[in-house]
Amino acid sequence: xxxxxxxxxxxxxxxxxxxxxxxxxxxxxVVFDRQEPGREASWAAAGMLSPxxxxxxxxxxxxxxxxxxxxxxxxxxxxEEFSGKSAAYACDGALETFLSANAxxxxxxRLRELHELGIAAELLSAEAAxxxxxxxxxxxxxxIWLPEEGTVEPRLLMDALLTAARNRSVEIRANCGATELLRxxxxxxxxxxxxxxxxxxxxxxxxxxYSGELAPSEWLKRLAPTRxxxxxxVALRPQAGAAELRRVARSERGYLVPRRDGRIVAGSTxxxxxxxxxxxxxxxxxxxxxxxxxxxxxxxxxxxxxxxGLRPGTPDDLPILGPADASGLWLATGxxxxxxLLAPATAKLVRDWITxxxxxxxxxxxxxxxxxxxxxxxxxxx
Numbered sequence: 001x002x003x004x005x006x007x008x009x010x011x012x013x014x015x016x017x018x019x020x021x022x023x024x025x026x027x028x029x030v031v032f033d034r035q036e037p038g039r040e041a042s043w044a045a046a047g048m049l050s051p052x053x054x055x056x057x058x059x060x061x062x063x064x065x066x067x068x069x070x071x072x073x074x075x076x077x078x079x080e081e082f083s084g085k086s087a088a089y090a091c092d093g094a095l096e097t098f099l100s101a102n103a104x105x106x107x108x109x110r111l112r113e114l115h116e117l118g119i120a121a122e123l124l125s126a127e128a129a130x131x132x133x134x135x136x137x138x139x140x141x142x143x144i145w146l147p148e149e150g151t152v153e154p155r156l157l158m159d160a161l162l163t164a165a166r167n168r169s170v171e172i173r174a175n176c177g178a179t180e181l182l183r184x185x186x187x188x189x190x191x192x193x194x195x196x197x198x199x200x201x202x203x204x205x206x207x208x209x210y211s212g213e214l215a216p217s218e219w220l221k222r223l224a225p226t227r228x229x230x231x232x233x234v235a236l237r238p239q240a241g242a243a244e245l246r247r248v249a250r251s252e253r254g255y256l257v258p259r260r261d262g263r264i265v266a267g268s269t270x271x272x273x274x275x276x277x278x279x280x281x282x283x284x285x286x287x288x289x290x291x292x293x294x295x296x297x298x299x300x301x302x303x304x305x306x307x308x309g310l311r312p313g314t315p316d317d318l319p320i321l322g323p324a325d326a327s328g329l330w331l332a333t334g335x336x337x338x339x340x341l342l343a344p345a346t347a348k349l350v351r352d353w354i355t356x357x358x359x360x361x362x363x364x365x366x367x368x369x370x371x372x373x374x375x376x377x378x379x380x381x382x
Contacts (some may be wrong), residue, residue: 004028004171006354007191007200009178009214010207011037013045013154013339014332016161016172017347018204020079023168025355030200031170032193034177034210038158041208044233044309045340046257046265047157048248049150050094052119054337057317060365062117065338067361068345072150075344079157082164088153088260094248095129095136096144097294103141111144120148135243135295151248151257154340178207180215181329188329202354204330208312209275211320211333223368224320226334228310230271232283236264236291236301243297254290256298263304266291270311270337279306311336321349321366330354331368 006022008015011033019029031037049072051065076089098107107123114121122145129143130136136143166172173193180192181203190199205211205220209228212221238244245264249256257265269283284306292299314320314334319342321332332350335342345361352359 001190001197001199003199004030005200006030006202006204007178007198008032008204008206009191010205010211010333011162011172011174012040012206012208013038013042013158013161013343014208014335014346015204015206016158016165017075017343018206018332018350019170019172020082020161020165020168021347021351022354023165023170025351027354029170030198031165031172032176032178032191033172033174034207036174037162037172041309041311041339042154042158044231044307045154046233046255046267047152047154047340048094048255048257049152049341050146050248051341052096052114052146052149053117059117061318061338062119064345064361064363064366065341066118068342069148069150071344071348072152076152076157079160079164082167083160085156085160085163087157087160089150089157090152091148091150092247093145093147094149094250095124095133096146097129097136097140097249097251098142099137099140099251099293107142107144114144114146119146121146133245133247133249135245135297136249137294137296149248152340153259157340177210178214181220183326187327188324200328202328202330204332204350206332208333208339209310211312211331222372223324224331224333225315225371226312226320227314228273228275229313229336230269230273230277230308231267231311231337232269232271232279232287232308233306234266234284234287234291234303235305236266236298237262237304238264238298239300239302242300243295245295249294251290251294253293254287256291256294264298264301275310277308277310279308283308312339315371319346319363319366320368321346321363322368323353324368325372
C-alpha cells in the first residue's frame with residue numbers, strides 16, 4: 001500500500017490549488033480525478049473574479065470572496081513561476097448594466113448594497129458607460145463600474161496550475177477517481193482508487209458535484225450534499241470592424257467576458273438537469289438573447305464554440321469547508337459558481353488546517369455540520 005501525507009479526491013481548480021499549496025509545505029500529495037483533471041466545472045467557467053453577490057443567498061460568501069480576490073495576483077504569480085505558463089490574469093474591472101425602465105432605482109439600490117459590503121463601485125451614466133465600452137447597448141439607462149474585479153482564462157489557468165503542481169512533486173492521477181474512503185473506527189485513513197488502496201494521513205474531498213458519490217455514500221451525502229447544476233456557455237468571435245469589448249459586461253440576464261484572442265465568452269444558464277452535460281437549443285437561445293440585449297453589435301458574431309459544465313451546488317448554494325465528523329477527512333467542495341474565484345483562499349485554508357496553523361479566515365458558516373444540524377431541527381419540528 002502506497003502512503004502519502006495527503007490524498008485529494010478531485011483534480012479541478014479547488015483540488016489542484018490545495019495540492020499546489022500543500023506541496024509548498026513539503027508534504028507528499030496525490031490527486032485523483034475520475035477524468036482528465038480540470039475538465040468539469042473549472043473547464044466550463046467564464047473566469048470572472050467578482051465578489052459581488054448575485055442574490056441574497058450569496059451574502060454570507062462575500063467576505064471570503066473578497067479575501068480570495070486579494071490573494072489572486074500572488075496566486076497567479078506563483079503558478080506562472082512554477083509552470084512557465086500564462087494564466088491570462090487581468091484586473092480590468094467590470095461593468096454592470098441596467099436596461100429596464102426602473103434602471104435608475106435599481107442601479108442606486110445596487111450601489112448601496114455594494115458599498116455596504118465594502119466592494120468598490122461607482123455609478124455611471126449610460127453615456128459614460130458607453131464611452132468606456134462603446135459596444136454597450138444604447139438602450140442601457142445606467143451602469144455600475146467595479147474597478148477591482150478581474151478575469152482569468154480558466155483553461156489556461158488549469159493547465160498552468162497542474163503543471164506547477166507537478167513541478168512541486170504532486171502526483172496527479174488522471175482517469176483514476178477515488179471511489180471509496182478507507183476508515184478505521186472514527187478515522188479516515190485513505191482512499192480506494194481503482195483496485196489500489198492508498199494510505200494517507202489526511203484526505204481532502206474536493207470532487208465537486210461528485211463529492212457525495214464516494215462510498216460510504218449515505219454518510220458522505222449528509223456531510224457533502226452536492227448536486228450538479230448545469231451551466232451552458234457560448235464563445236463568440238465578433239465580426240471584423242465591430243465595436244470591441246475590452247472588459248467584463250453583465251446584466252441581470254447574463255454576462256460577457258472578453259478573451260485575449262478576441263473571442264467573447266457569453267453565459268450562462270443554471271439548470272437542475274442531473275448529470276446530463278450537454279447544450280440545448282433553449283439554453284443557447286437564452287444566452288444569445290441576453291448577449292444581444294447587452295451588445296447588439298454581437299448579433300453578427302460567429303459562434304465558435306458551445307459547451308456545458310456541471311457546477312457543484314449545495315442546499316444553500318454555499319461552499320462546504322471544514323473537517324468531517326471522522327478525523328483525517330477535510331471537505332472543500334460545493335463552490336457552485338465561485339470555484340475559480342475562491343480557489344486561492346480555499347487552498348490556504350486547507351493548508352492551515354492540515355499543518356495545524358491558525359486559519360486565516362473564518363468559515364464557520366460553511367461547515368459541513370450545518371446540514372446535520374438542519375436535519376436535527378427538521379426532526380425536532382416534526
